[in-house]
Amino acid sequence: MSTLELPxxxxxxxxxxxxxxxxxxxxxxxxxAPDLDAALLPLEGPRLVFVDGVFDAERSAPGPVxxxxxxxxxxxxxxxxxxxxxxxxxxxxxxxTDPIQIVHLGSGxxxxxxxxxxxxxxxxxxxxxxxxxSGWANRQTRIELARGARLMRSVRLIQADGxxxxxxxxxxxxxxxxxxxxxxxGGMGSxxxxxxxxxxxDAYAEMGGALLTRGDQRQExxxxxxxxxxxxxxxxxxxxxAADRSAAxxxxxxxxxxxAQKTDGEQSLRGILLQRTATVNLKPELExxxxxxxxxxxxxxxxxxxxxxFYLQSRGVPRPRAKALLTRAxxxxxxxxxxxxxxxxxxxxxxxxWLEAAL
Numbered sequence: 211m212s213t214l215e216l217p218x219x220x221x222x223x224x225x226x227x228x229x230x231x232x233x234x235x236x237x238x239x240x241x242x243a244p245d246l247d248a249a250l251l252p253l254e255g256p257r258l259v260f261v262d263g264v265f266d267a268e269r270s271a272p273g274p275v276x277x278x279x280x281x282x283x284x285x286x287x288x289x290x291x292x293x294x295x296x297x298x299x300x301x302x303x304x305x306x307t308d309p310i311q312i313v314h315l316g317s318g319x320x321x322x323x324x325x326x327x328x329x330x331x332x333x334x335x336x337x338x339x340x341x342x343x344s345g346w347a348n349r350q351t352r353i354e355l356a357r358g359a360r361l362m363r364s365v366r367l368i369q370a371d372g373x374x375x376x377x378x379x380x381x382x383x384x385x386x387x388x389x390x391x392x393x394x395x396g397g398m399g400s401x402x403x404x405x406x407x408x409x410x411x412d413a414y415a416e417m418g419g420a421l422l423t424r425g426d427q428r429q430e431x432x433x434x435x436x437x438x439x440x441x442x443x444x445x446x447x448x449x450x451x452a453a454d455r456s457a458a459x460x461x462x463x464x465x466x467x468x469x470a471q472k473t474d475g476e477q478s479l480r481g482i483l484l485q486r487t488a489t490v491n492l493k494p495e496l497e498x499x500x501x502x503x504x505x506x507x508x509x510x511x512x513x514x515x516x517x518x519x520f521y522l523q524s525r526g527v528p529r530p531r532a533k534a535l536l537t538r539a540x541x542x543x544x545x546x547x548x549x550x551x552x553x554x555x556x557x558x559x560x561x562x563x564w565l566e567a568a569l
Contacts, residue, residue, distance in 0.1 A: 255308025
């Protein structure tokens with residue numbers, strides 16, 4: 211693979227992407243796979259383990275999830291690297307499954323995997339994905355939610371190094387609900403890329419999370435929500451914390467089509483610089499072609515409040531601990547949206563470990 215095959219940083223959508231880090235991760239030598247037990251969450255239900263993108267049947271209990279060849283076309287520049295091998299979750303009408311845990315173990319080099327989720331009318335599912343190890347993990351996931359279906363997705367990126375690229379293509383049908391939360395709290399570079407289409411009336415789409423960067427690390431997200439039907443609702447809540455010489459970039463877009471009246475779209479992008487040598491890039495966008503909508507966006511970048519730091523220190527809290535408490539509170543509103551307590555606590559613990567190392 212050469213850099214010529216990767217997207218050009220001259221393209222507006224890829225101008226913040228750390229493509230050299232992706233290249234280095236793809237060419238990194240393979241080593242031992244990381245420990246599975248350290249990555250698993252204490253969840254009952256189906257479990258899938260992939261090592262360098264290859265299904266590990268001995269350590270998996272897939273339940274309703276199938277593993278096999280699943281192909282589709284995608285215009286995304288990184289999708290052409292995807293293998294036809296992948297996993298699929300198909301739930302019938304009104305079906306409900308226990309939380310599904312998917313663990314991706316990377317040992318170096320590049321690996322590619324596709325996922326497919328299709329929920330029939332009024333079905334419900336929860337999927338938790340964890341990325342650990344090293345190398346370039348390239349993932350494409352297509353999600354189709356029929357009338358009244360509900361999907362909660364939680365993704366934790368805690369690879370020690372390397373790069374993780376995620377492309378989600380989601381179609382949210384009538385009165386269906388999609389809620390996804392991402393946490394980048396490892397040492398890897400990352401790109402979270404989403405295209406959500408609210409195609410049914412009264413549908414709900416949510417995508418957000420937190421990117422935590424330090425050293426020379428770079429992480430980014432680029433998410434577009436397209437409202438194509440009436441009375442759709444969407445929320446994008448993203449938080450970024452950057453330390454040292456790192457950079458975190460958030461680009462969130464909402465498109466409202468003609469006829470998509472009564473749309474309610476909200477974006478909240480906020481960043482904190484722990485040192486002034488760090489960088490946070492925020493880019494909220496709205497494009498509206500309907501005249502009866504409620505859409506809003508907010509974007510702010512700043513530093514920790516010195517008055518709040520002084521208050522905590524005056525109450526006997528050491529300065530590093532005070533900074534950690536304020537930073538955790540800043541990140542919390544993007545993680546508190548995770549519905550499952552066990553998963554939410556794991557994400558908060560990941561963020562706390564990052565804070566202990568960064569502050």
